[in-house]
Amino acid sequence: MTKHTLSVLVENKAGVLARVSSLLARRGFNIHSLAVGPTAEESISRMTIVVDAPELEQVKKQLHKLINVVKITELDPMTAVEREIALLRVSTEGQKRSDVLEVATLFDAVAVDVGVSTIMFLVAGAPDKVNDFVELVRPYGIVDLVKSGRVALARDQKSRKLRAS
Amino acid sequence: MSTISGAQAVIKALEREGVDIVFGVPGGAILPAYDPLFDSSIRHVLARHEQGAGHMAEGYAWATGKVGVCIVTSGPAATNLVTPLANALMDSIPIVAITGQVATSSVGNDAFQEAYTTGITMNATKHNYFVTSPDDIPDVIHEAFHIAATGRPGPVLVDLPKDILNAHLQWHEPPTLDLPGYKPTVEGHPRRIKEATTLIANAKRPVIYAGGGIIKAGASESLRKFAELTNSPVVTTLMGLGGFPGDHELFLGMPGMHGTYAATTAIQKADLLIALGVRFDDRVTGNPDFFAPHASVIHVDVDPAEIGKVREAEIPIVGDVGRVLEQMLEGWGDTKVVDHTDWLEKVTRWRSDNPVRYDQQPDGPLKPQYVIEELYKRTGGDAIVVSGVGQHQMWTALHWKFSRPREWINSGGLGTMGFGVPAAIGAKAGMPERTVYLVDGDGSFQMTHQELATASEEGFPIKIALLNNGVHGMVRQWQTLFYGKRYSGSVLGRDSVNFPMLAEAMGCVGIRVETPEEVGPAIEKSLSINDRPVLIEFVVDPEEMVFPMVPAGGSNDQILLGLEDLT
Numbered sequence: 001m002t003k004h005t006l007s008v009l010v011e012n013k014a015g016v017l018a019r020v021s022s023l024l025a026r027r028g029f030n031i032h033s034l035a036v037g038p039t040a041e042e043s044i045s046r047m048t049i050v051v052d053a054p055e056l057e058q059v060k061k062q063l064h065k066l067i068n069v070v071k072i073t074e075l076d077p078m079t080a081v082e083r084e085i086a087l088l089r090v091s092t093e094g095q096k097r098s099d100v101l102e103v104a105t106l107f108d109a110v111a112v113d114v115g116v117s118t119i120m121f122l123v124a125g126a127p128d129k130v131n132d133f134v135e136l137v138r139p140y141g142i143v144d145l146v147k148s149g150r151v152a153l154a155r156d157q158k159s160r161k162l163r164a165s
Numbered sequence: 166m167s168t169i170s171g172a173q174a175v176i177k178a179l180e181r182e183g184v185d186i187v188f189g190v191p192g193g194a195i196l197p198a199y200d201p202l203f204d205s206s207i208r209h210v211l212a213r214h215e216q217g218a219g220h221m222a223e224g225y226a227w228a229t230g231k232v233g234v235c236i237v238t239s240g241p242a243a244t245n246l247v248t249p250l251a252n253a254l255m256d257s258i259p260i261v262a263i264t265g266q267v268a269t270s271s272v273g274n275d276a277f278q279e280a281y282t283t284g285i286t287m288n289a290t291k292h293n294y295f296v297t298s299p300d301d302i303p304d305v306i307h308e309a310f311h312i313a314a315t316g317r318p319g320p321v322l323v324d325l326p327k328d329i330l331n332a333h334l335q336w337h338e339p340p341t342l343d344l345p346g347y348k349p350t351v352e353g354h355p356r357r358i359k360e361a362t363t364l365i366a367n368a369k370r371p372v373i374y375a376g377g378g379i380i381k382a383g384a385s386e387s388l389r390k391f392a393e394l395t396n397s398p399v400v401t402t403l404m405g406l407g408g409f410p411g412d413h414e415l416f417l418g419m420p421g422m423h424g425t426y427a428a429t430t431a432i433q434k435a436d437l438l439i440a441l442g443v444r445f446d447d448r449v450t451g452n453p454d455f456f457a458p459h460a461s462v463i464h465v466d467v468d469p470a471e472i473g474k475v476r477e478a479e480i481p482i483v484g485d486v487g488r489v490l491e492q493m494l495e496g497w498g499d500t501k502v503v504d505h506t507d508w509l510e511k512v513t514r515w516r517s518d519n520p521v522r523y524d525q526q527p528d529g530p531l532k533p534q535y536v537i538e539e540l541y542k543r544t545g546g547d548a549i550v551v552s553g554v555g556q557h558q559m560w561t562a563l564h565w566k567f568s569r570p571r572e573w574i575n576s577g578g579l580g581t582m583g584f585g586v587p588a589a590i591g592a593k594a595g596m597p598e599r600t601v602y603l604v605d606g607d608g609s610f611q612m613t614h615q616e617l618a619t620a621s622e623e624g625f626p627i628k629i630a631l632l633n634n635g636v637h638g639m640v641r642q643w644q645t646l647f648y649g650k651r652y653s654g655s656v657l658g659r660d661s662v663n664f665p666m667l668a669e670a671m672g673c674v675g676i677r678v679e680t681p682e683e684v685g686p687a688i689e690k691s692l693s694i695n696d697r698p699v700l701i702e703f704v705v706d707p708e709e710m711v712f713p714m715v716p717a718g719g720s721n722d723q724i725l726l727g728l729e730d731l732t
Contacts, residue, residue, distance in 0.1 A: 011346060014297075067344060067346055069346045
């Protein structure tokens with residue numbers, strides 16, 4: 001199934017996350033990732049939802065029926081900035097430490113916690129970059145992994161024109 | 166400035182919304198609100214069960230077009246409301262439910278009579294509120310009524326913890342609506358309207374497929390004008406019956422699983438489907454892959470999510486169906502419709518050649534259809550007709566000629582057995598001058614018949630035609646047709662309950678009818694009694710089945726008109 005990224009502005013009220021996730025479950029749409037946080041406006045939060053759905057029209061329309069949902073935008077990866085953060089604890093037992101650090105350097109991954117036999121990295125960037133890093137360090141042994149879920153915003157209309165010209 | 170309690174604010178807010186009657190059952194957490202209710206101009210009707218209170222609010226809303234209100238306590242009372250809420254959500258009935266909740270300090274602690282009401286009803290309401298500050302009460306109640314009544318109508322629940330009801334607040338006027346995410350579209354898009362007009366004018370085999378939206382929007386008169394202007398035959402769904410005159414020459418009846426041959430077939434042969442306030446329900450479409458295979462679709466609905474949900478629309482129009490019909494009529498000008506006399510001749514021939522039929526022998530078992538036709542004759546069709554869910558509901562839909570909106574009240578989408586008795590009480594409460602006749606089945610009736618006590622005690626002289634066949638008739642019909650006549654778990658027993666005695670025990674008049682010749686006089690008698698509810702038990706033939714029928718999931722091209730089509 002295709003993954004779609006939705007940027008959903010919701011009223012910052014108790015229970016809104018439950019309404020959104022419950023609706024998606026009820027209508028049979030699978031949530032791949034969901035990130036929620038405040039916007040510059042105190043009364044409004046933004047949810048970035050990545051859903052698996054054959055077509056998005058029904059998802060959008062059903063979400064719109066929620067009274068607390070203010071605005072829904074489907075983000076096209078070509079015209080949006082999408083980012084993700086991952087924290088990974090990678091095993092460095094044996095002679096692996098310098099190899100792991102070398103890969104990390106290539107990905108601008110920062111060592112945020114160094115232990116006797118593991119290093120925790122923070123890697124941030126486009127979802128593909130984060131995924132690539134995860135795959136490259138996987139052979140060394142990933143002890144723990146957490147991802148933030150995707151966050152995204154549409155690019156400025158103007159910058160799109162400039163890039164086109 | 167003086168303050169009032171949260172409880173007083175609730176009642177005051179209800180009064181401000183113009184509420185004159187509420188249906189409810191009191192209990193611990195909602196008790197504070199019952200105290201100011203005692204002094205209010207609002208009448209309280211004490212239901213015997215919270216589900217009854219909910220369906221009464223629905224019956225009231227359906228009959229009057231106003232928002233129905235029910236009020237119950239926390240925990241089991243709130244969970245008992247789930248069925249009416251889900252029913253109201255499916256059938257787009259505007260109700261507001263007020264529920265008590267345990268004090269905020271106890272919420273989440275598994276306190277006595279605590280249930281997570283807003284969580285449980287999240288998917289059974291259009292919206293719900295958990296009130297955490299008494300100051301919010303005036304605005305929340307106002308928003309609840311606004312949301313329930315506008316756009317696609319539906320149920321809204323307001324959950325009020327006991328300490329919030331007891332706390333004090335400063336009342337304020339006027340109430341504010343703070344709903345940045347809720348702006349229903351009313352006007353249809355002018356370009357779409359224009360496109361629709363062109364398509365309709367050029368259609369050779371148009372069919373208007375009208376639903377409950379017509380009734381909710383108060384658009385029956387516009388629909389009649391529009392059908393006559395475009396010379397298009399009209400079918401109405403179960404929810405839309407009465408939205409178009411049942412005796413009109415353009416009317417073909419109800420389509421679908423138990424629809425008329427003419428209505429169902431007209432859709433199958435149409436080249437244009439003008440869908441007005443409908444949702445392409447599976448009971449109408451059968452297998453959607455085979456539904457209206459030759460038709461382009463114009464779909465008008467106030468709920469954008471219904472458009473394209475089941476069937477792609479060539480011309481989608483989001484808007485209030487009443488307003489959109491007005492726009493079409495206004496913009497029609499001198500547009501000429503293509504001559505489709507032969508189409509009209511064809512559909513009217515289907516109608517006359519395939520009437521809904523049954524066979525009542527003078528000395529044979531009593532047929533339920535005969536009872537309904539007698540009822541129609543003896544009342545002159547001048548009644549608000551309510552039903553439960555099952556065979557009796559389909560027979561009523563097929564044999565009663567509904568001619569005016571809001572005179573047919575039943576449970577469509579959710580198919581809630583037990584809807585009948587309380588909904589009839591709600592309808593009578595809203596329209597005390599009208600005759601309210603409930604046609605019920607013995608299975609459906611026994612799910613909520615305790616509300617007969619409410620009807621007699623509170624003075625709602627409803628009339629009930631109870632079609633007793635002693636079985637869950639629709640279940641039995643399927644078992645007859647698809648399960649080799651193995652009647653597993655569907656036999657109630659025709660003599661299991663003495664229904665006239667039961668009615669008498671609850672302060673109603675009870676009559677039993679067993680033969681065709683007793684039917685007319687019994688109905689006449691029921692019509693002459695207006696100081697008490699009347700129940701007539703009609704002991705009917707359990708073998709009788711609802712036809713026409715399209716088996717579930719089948720194509721609407723294969724309609725069974727009677728048992729003879731099964732071989």
